[in-house]
Amino acid sequence: MTEFSVLVTAGPQRPGALTALHTARAIQASPYSLYRLFFYGDGVLLANRYLHEAGPAGDTARAWQDWVASERPPATVCVGAAQKRGLISDNLAEGFALAGLGDWVDALGHAGRVVHFG
Secondary structure (H helix, E strand, O other): OOEEEEEEOOOOOOHHHHHHHHHHHHHHHOOOEEEEEEEOHHHHHHHEOOOOOOOHHHHHHHHHHHHHHHHOOOEEEEHHHHHHOOOOHHHEOOOEEEEOHHHHHHHHHHOOEEEEEO
C-alpha cells in the first residue's frame, strides 16, 4: 500500500491550505494511507487554536482543526517554525503535535509519495 506524506507550508490565508485539507481527506478516505502531515512555515498557523481571523482564512484554520481533532491523522507541527510565529503547546489545537524537522525527514524516507502545498 502506498503511503503519503503531506507538507503544508501555506498559511490559512492561502488557497493551498484548503487544497491541502481536501487532499489529506481524500488520501485518508482512499485505499492509500496518510503517513504524516507536516506543517511548516506559515502552515503552522493552521494549528493555532486561538486564530480568530474573519473570513476564509479563519474558516480554513477551523476546518483543519475540526478535521484533525475528529479524525486524528498524524499531524505534526514544526516546533521551530511554530515558536517563530508565537505558537506554543498552550495554543496548539487538539490533535496537533509539536516536533522537529527530524519528523519530516522520517516522513520523506518512509512515504512512497510526498505532496507539498505552499
